[in-house]
Amino acid sequence: MSIKVIVAGIALECDADPVFERALQLAQMHDARLILVHVLENLLLVEDDIGAWSSLATLRQTLEDNAREHIALLLAGQNRQNVDVVVDHGRAHECIEAVALARDADLLVIGPGNPATLRERLFGSTADRLTRSGRVAVLVARASPEGPYSRVTVAMDLSLSSRQALDKAVALTPASMFEIVHVIDLPLPFEQALLKAGTLAAEIETYRRSKAEAARGRLRALLIDGGLEGLISQIRIVEGAPAEIVAGLSHDVTRDLLVLGSHGRNVVTRALLGSVARRALHNATRDILVVAAT
Numbered sequence: 001m002s003i004k005v006i007v008a009g010i011a012l013e014c015d016a017d018p019v020f021e022r023a024l025q026l027a028q029m030h031d032a033r034l035i036l037v038h039v040l041e042n043l044l045l046v047e048d049d050i051g052a053w054s055s056l057a058t059l060r061q062t063l064e065d066n067a068r069e070h071i072a073l074l075l076a077g078q079n080r081q082n083v084d085v086v087v088d089h090g091r092a093h094e095c096i097e098a099v100a101l102a103r104d105a106d107l108l109v110i111g112p113g114n115p116a117t118l119r120e121r122l123f124g125s126t127a128d129r130l131t132r133s134g135r136v137a138v139l140v141a142r143a144s145p146e147g148p149y150s151r152v153t154v155a156m157d158l159s160l161s162s163r164q165a166l167d168k169a170v171a172l173t174p175a176s177m178f179e180i181v182h183v184i185d186l187p188l189p190f191e192q193a194l195l196k197a198g199t200l201a202a203e204i205e206t207y208r209r210s211k212a213e214a215a216r217g218r219l220r221a222l223l224i225d226g227g228l229e230g231l232i233s234q235i236r237i238v239e240g241a242p243a244e245i246v247a248g249l250s251h252d253v254t255r256d257l258l259v260l261g262s263h264g265r266n267v268v269t270r271a272l273l274g275s276v277a278r279r280a281l282h283n284a285t286r287d288i289l290v291v292a293a294t
Helices: 018-030 043-049 053-074 092-102 118-123 126-133 160-172 188-196 201-225 229-234 242-251 267-283
Strands: 005-009 033-039 083-088 107-110 138-140 151-155 177-184 235-239 257-261 287-291
Touching: 005 018, 005 092, 018 033, 018 107, 033 053, 033 092, 053 083, 083 092, 092 107, 092 126, 107 126, 126 138, 126 267, 151 160, 151 242, 160 177, 160 257, 160 287, 177 201, 177 229, 177 242, 201 229, 201 235, 229 235, 242 257, 242 267
Parallel strands: 005 033, 005 107, 033 083, 107 138, 151 177, 151 257, 177 235, 257 287
Antiparallel strands: 138 287
């Protein structure tokens, strides 16, 4: 799995853009083509208020020219041979995804976004929508990079998407130190029901340990099957609610990147992991890579 094409959705709202900087760093690292996409969403707000289409065309051209000038400043001093610039207008998630699909992108880099309008609060930010779509692996960049990723945690649930998320992470940053985290969830109501049924605490503990060991064994098999035997020693089994554990991982300053699969093996798991991924995206302080099963 190689990284040949990277699409970055850039906002141009400030001089330091973590999305642009991380995308450029990864493109240079992989000698990949970088496509920078800026979407003029505000044109949607004024289209109905401008009677003369010539006036709208003039406004659009002015905004496009300003955006391209800004992007040129960002690229000053950089080798632009492998960089394309796209300026479009419309809904950001639709425009960015359309470019990513048309260019067969291996990775889409975007910012976390902050739902500011009623539409975004109802339907989610650009980051929400693109990660839910799952048609391209999405890297949500929060902070300007100090260098390549060095410490990566992959939250694995034994689903196809989490396996593909691990493969994508290894391809993206092969020199990093990896940690594989799997969450064992033994809900309190279930445990209480066992106790009421007369199950001894020791038997519940034995069940908990056997569940953890079974998960470890399946993770070992997945890693061996993927030629990643070197990561077996980095498996960590933790117990708790997946959403709480992943939220904690997304805040941990000891890691640079958290990697998630966005869908599970069945309807229930997909719903659970969808909420887990979305909570992590909203509350994280670290960069997050979200990969859906293909």
